[in-house]
Amino acid sequence: MSYKIDNNVLIFQYFILLLKMNNQLRNFVRKELSKKFDQKESKKIETKLFELCNILATEYDDNIGELYQKFAYDKVGELLTNPDKKSEIISDIDKQIIGWESCLFKTFRENESKDAKDQVIGIKVSKGEFRCKNVRCKSDECYYYPVQTRSCDEGATNYVVCSKCGGRYTFS
Numbered sequence: 001m002s003y004k005i006d007n008n009v010l011i012f013q014y015f016i017l018l019l020k021m022n023n024q025l026r027n028f029v030r031k032e033l034s035k036k037f038d039q040k041e042s043k044k045i046e047t048k049l050f051e052l053c054n055i056l057a058t059e060y061d062d063n064i065g066e067l068y069q070k071f072a073y074d075k076v077g078e079l080l081t082n083p084d085k086k087s088e089i090i091s092d093i094d095k096q097i098i099g100w101e102s103c104l105f106k107t108f109r110e111n112e113s114k115d116a117k118d119q120v121i122g123i124k125v126s127k128g129e130f131r132c133k134n135v136r137c138k139s140d141e142c143y144y145y146p147v148q149t150r151s152c153d154e155g156a157t158n159y160v161v162c163s164k165c166g167g168r169y170t171f172s
Contacts, residue, residue: 025065026050029072036083048093049075055096071098078104125163132162139164 026046033042053071057064078089088103100109130142141163146156161168 029076032076036080052093052096130160132167133169134165134167137162137165
């Protein structure tokens with residue numbers, strides 16, 4: 001004797017299970033947010049977050065439960081650790097800005113842009129900061145850069161490079 005299960009029944013059962021899970025998770029997220037914000041604000045933020053995940057799930061044909069778990073974890077963590085940036089984080093949620101483009105990575109993006117610009121323009125050498133140890137050169141046009149060559153609990157090794165002769169030496 002074999003039993004045939006209708007696919008629609010399985011899909012419906014999965015949907016009910018997903019709804020229960022989502023409601024539990026959503027309630028947990030609201031509870032965590034209420035540690036820093038009032039209940040009304042917490043519900044508003046969580047609803048915006050859920051709407052964002054719903055839009056992303058539809059747009060990318062993805063599972064809203066998985067998306068919500070990921071983004072709720074990320075955004076709630078951002079809000080709880082940076083309550084002073086609440087308006088910027090909520091603005092990111094409203095504008096569907098996630099990941100590297102979010103407001104919390106602004107400083108990193110600016111530093112990366114500056115580093116890339118320095119690589120294109122080149123290093124500016126200031127005179128007199130270091131003197132070349134090459135006895136024939138003794139130029140005062142040197143630059144230095146730090147490199148973490150040992151374990152992280154020890155200081156970085158600084159490399160000094162002469163821009164005239166290319167001589168190189170280190171100091172710690």
